[in-house]
Each structure stands twice: as structure tokens, then as C-alpha cells.
Amino acid sequence: MTTPAKKIIVVGGVAGGASVAARARRLSEDAHIIMIERGSFVSYANCGLPFHISGEIEHREDLLIQTPEGLRNRFDLDVRTRCEVISIDREARHVEIRNLDTNDVYNERYDDLVLAPGAAPLTPPIPGIDRVGHFTLRSIPDMDAVIEWNKTMKPRHATVVGAGYIGLEMVEQLTHLGMSVTLIEAAPQILGAIDEDMAFWPHRHLEDRQIDVRVGATVVGFEEPTAAEDARASTVVLGDGTRVPTDLVILSIGVKPEVELARNAGLDVGELGGIRVNQHMRTSDQHIWAVGDAIEVRNPVTQDWTLLPLAGPANQ
Numbered sequence: 001m002t003t004p005a006k007k008i009i010v011v012g013g014v015a016g017g018a019s020v021a022a023r024a025r026r027l028s029e030d031a032h033i034i035m036i037e038r039g040s041f042v043s044y045a046n047c048g049l050p051f052h053i054s055g056e057i058e059h060r061e062d063l064l065i066q067t068p069e070g071l072r073n074r075f076d077l078d079v080r081t082r083c084e085v086i087s088i089d090r091e092a093r094h095v096e097i098r099n100l101d102t103n104d105v106y107n108e109r110y111d112d113l114v115l116a117p118g119a120a121p122l123t124p125p126i127p128g129i130d131r132v133g134h135f136t137l138r139s140i141p142d143m144d145a146v147i148e149w150n151k152t153m154k155p156r157h158a159t160v161v162g163a164g165y166i167g168l169e170m171v172e173q174l175t176h177l178g179m180s181v182t183l184i185e186a187a188p189q190i191l192g193a194i195d196e197d198m199a200f201w202p203h204r205h206l207e208d209r210q211i212d213v214r215v216g217a218t219v220v221g222f223e224e225p226t227a228a229e230d231a232r233a234s235t236v237v238l239g240d241g242t243r244v245p246t247d248l249v250i251l252s253i254g255v256k257p258e259v260e261l262a263r264n265a266g267l268d269v270g271e272l273g274g275i276r277v278n279q280h281m282r283t284s285d286q287h288i289w290a291v292g293d294a295i296e297v298r299n300p301v302t303q304d305w306t307l308l309p310l311a312g313p314a315n316q
Contacts, residue, residue: 005030005031005032006028006030006031006032006111006112007031007032007033007034007109007110007111007112008021008024008031008032008033008034008110008111008112008113008114009034009036009085009095009108009110009112009113009114010024010033010034010035010036010114010116011036011085011095011113011114011115011116011117011261012036012037012115012116012117012118012292013035013037013039013041013042013043013116014042014043014044014046014116014118014292014314015046015292015311015314015315016116016118016291016292016293016314016315017035017037017042017114017116017291017292018035018042018043018065018066018071019291019314019315020114020116020289020291021033021035021071021075021077021114022071022075022077025075025076025077032078033075033076033077033078034077034078034079034080034108035071035077035078035079035080036080036083036084036085036095036097037079037080037081037082037083038081038082038083038084038100039081039082039139039140039141040081040082041064041081041139041140042066042067042068042071042079042081043064043065043066043067043071044063044064044065044140045063045065045311046138046139046311047165047166047169047311048062048063049063049137049139049140049142049143050137050166050169050170050172050173051169051173052143052147053143053146053147053150053170053173053174053177054173054174054176054177055176055177056173056176060140063140068081080097082099082100082101083097083098083099083100084097084098084100085097085261086098086105086261087261087264087265088113088261088262088264088265088288089107090265090266090285090287090288092109093109093110093111093113093287094107094108094109094110095107095108095110095113110287111287112287112288112289113287113288113289114288114289114290114291115261115262115275115283115288115289115290115291115294116290116291116292116294116314117257117258117259117261117262117292117294118138118257118258118292118293118294119255119256119257119258119292119293119294119309120138120255120256120258121136121137121138121251121252121253121254121255121256122251122253122254122255122256123136123251123253124253126219126220126221126222127220127221127222127223128221128222128223128224128234129222129251131222131233131234131249132233133149133153133232133233133234133247133248133249134222134233134234134249134251135149135248135249135250135251136250136251136252137166137170137250137252138255146248146250149248150177150248153232153233153247153248155179155232155233155246155247155248156179156180156247157179157180157181157182157231157245157246157247157248158170158174158179158180158181158182158246158247158248158249158250159181159182159183159184159236159244159246159248159249159250160174160181160182160183160184160249160250160252161184161219161236161249161250161251161252161253162184162185162251162252162253162254163183163184163185163187163190163191163192163213163215163252164191164192164193164252164254165191166252167183167185167250167252168183168190168191168202168206170250170252171183171206171211174248174250175209175211179247179248180210180212181211181212182211182212182214182236182244182246183206183211183212183213183214184214184217184219184236184238184244185213185214185215185216185217186216186217186218186219187215187216188215188216189203189215190202190203190206190213190215203215214238217238217239217240217242218238218239219236219237219238219239220237220238220239221236221237222234222235222236222237222249223235223237223243225245229243229245230245231245231246231247232247232248233246233247233248233249234246234249236249255293255309256273257273257274257275257293257294257295257307257309258294259273259274259275259294262275262283262290262294265285265288267283267284267285267288267290268283268284270296270305271305272296272305272306272307273296273307274294274295274296274305274307275290275294275295275296276295276296276305277289277290277291277295277296277297279298281295291314292309292314293307293309293314295307
């Protein structure tokens with residue numbers, strides 16, 4: 001009697017999910033590997049999005065590491081875009097999937113399940129944060145929206161809120177487009193992931209290039225510009241009362257792991273908000289793994305739980 005092929009379902013693509021699916025195929029020629037992706041793009045360089053906005057990466061296709069067709073042809077993957085896993089039945093080992101184009105819902109059995117849902121940009125409840133001309137940058141559609149705004153509104157001044165990796169990349173690329181840029185960071189330094197004495201040098205580099213860097217500055221509101229302020233997006237209001245009229249706002253405040261699916265399935269979610277995994281990326285369920293921006297892992301030095309939302313670790 002022939003043993004049926006193992007069925008592996010991978011929820012999400014980009015760095016973690018696409019790498020898992022490709023690696024699973026290399027380990028098994030027979031497995032039925034299904035990738036479920038709610039967007040239209042399954043594998044792209046999201047760290048490169050700012051560089052296409054400026055034109056430094058000239059061609060949009062250069063951002064696409066793989067297409068659904070490429071994954072099907074090269075790795076024999078069952079790629080289902082514009083589909084979303086809405087629930088997990090751990091006992092029966094099946095997932096409920098909704099087709100976002102037709103709204104049809106169906107079940108799919110799995111032997112092993114991998115969660116790579118990623119993380120969503122933080123948008124704290126600051127008054128006016130959802131005004132027109134405000135953008136987060138997580139996906140290719142987000143990038144397209146910024147490019148369209150720039151073409152239509154031709155901003156002269158931009159404000160970037162948040163001085164992490166994506167925030168600083170956006171500062172650089174908006175400067176390349178000829179905009180004057182204000183960078184606002186609530187912490188006392190830029191690049192909070194590194195030591196203060198190291199952050200001093202990129203801070204000085206920014207100021208040497210006429211970037212208006214404001215650290216220890218809290219945004220308390222985004223308001224309709226007055227006639228005298230002549231801004232095309234908002235006036236950013238800081239905690240000390242300073243007003244920064246601006247034509248474009250990039251919100252790079254941070255990310256929050258998307259764990260609702262895992263939490264609803266009863267998987268362990270840590271105090272930092274990530275799906276907890278062991279050194280093999282296995283969750284609290286022996287048939288479910290998780291990777292990427294949505295997980296909590298042990299810091300190898302301190303053994304404390306930590307979030308590490310970076311593409312390199314996701315791929316590894």
C-alpha cells in the first residue's frame with residue numbers, strides 16, 4: 001500500500017514563508033506543498049521598497065524575487081494568492097480558507113502547518129493619523145500608493161515619523177527625490193537597536209546633509225494645515241507645541257506581530273506579542289511551525305524572549 005504524500009501548508013510568503021516552501025520542496029520531491037498568500041505578491045524584497053520609490057531601483061520587477069508562476073514552475077508549489085486562512089482546527093488538522101476574490105470558504109487538511117503571517121505597521125491612536133497623505137510601508141501596494149502621491153502632489157517637504165531601519169531608508173530616498181525632510185523620533189536617539197555612541201555617527205551624518213532630526217520628540221497630533229502653513233498633507237504637532245507643516249508623512253513607528261490566527265487556535269503567544277517557538281521554529285503544537293516577523297525567539301546570549309523582525313533571520 002502506497003503511503004500518501006505529506007501535505008504541508010505555508011501561510012504567508014515574502015521572506016520566511018517562501019523560504020520554508022522552497023526548502024520543504026528540496027527536502028521532499030513528493031510532498032504536496034500549498035502556499036496561501038492573501039496578497040498578490042508571494043516573494044519580494046520589502047527592504048527594497050524605499051529604493052524603488054526614489055528610482056534607485058529602477059524596475060519594479062527587480063523587487064520580485066519570485067512570482068506565483070515561478071514558484072509553481074520551479075518548485076511545483078500549489079500557490080494560492082488572494083486567499084486568507086481564517087481559522088485553524090488543530091485537532092482535525094485542517095485550516096479554513098477564504099478566497100478574497102470570490103468570498104468562497106473551504107477547508108484544507110494538513111500534516112504540517114507553517115505560519116508566516118508577518119507583522120503589521122503600528123498606527124497608534126494619534127488624532128489625525130489616518131489623514132490623506134499619510135503612509136506606512138509594508139507591501140508593494142503601499143509603495144505604489146506613495147509613488148502615486150509623489151507624482152500627483154509633487155511634495156517639497158516630507159516628515160518621517162520613526163528612526164528605525166525603514167524610516168532612515170525613507171529619509172535617504174526622499175532626499176534623493178529633492179525633498180527637504182524632517183525626521184521625528186520619540187526615543188532619545190535614532191536607531192534604538194544600537195548603542196547611543198554608535199547612533200551618534202549616523203545622526204551626525206543626517207544633520208550634515210541638512211536633515212532636520214528631532215529626537216526625544218513626541219507626535220501628539222496631525223492637523224489640517226492653516227492657509228499660512230501651505231502644506232499638502234498635514235501639520236505635524238509635537239508635544240512641545242512645535243508645528244511641522246508637511247506635504248507627505250511616512251509612518252515608520254514600528255511593527256506588531258500578526259498573531260490573531262495563532263491566538264485563536266490556542267497557540268502560545270508571548271508577552272511581547274509574538275508566537276513563541278523553540279530552536280527549531282516549532283510552536284506549542286507539534287504539527288505547527290512559525291517563522292518571520294510574527295515570532296518570539298530566545299535571545300542566544302540572555303535567553304530572554306525577543307522579537308527580531310528582520311528579513312535575514314526570517315530566511316535563516
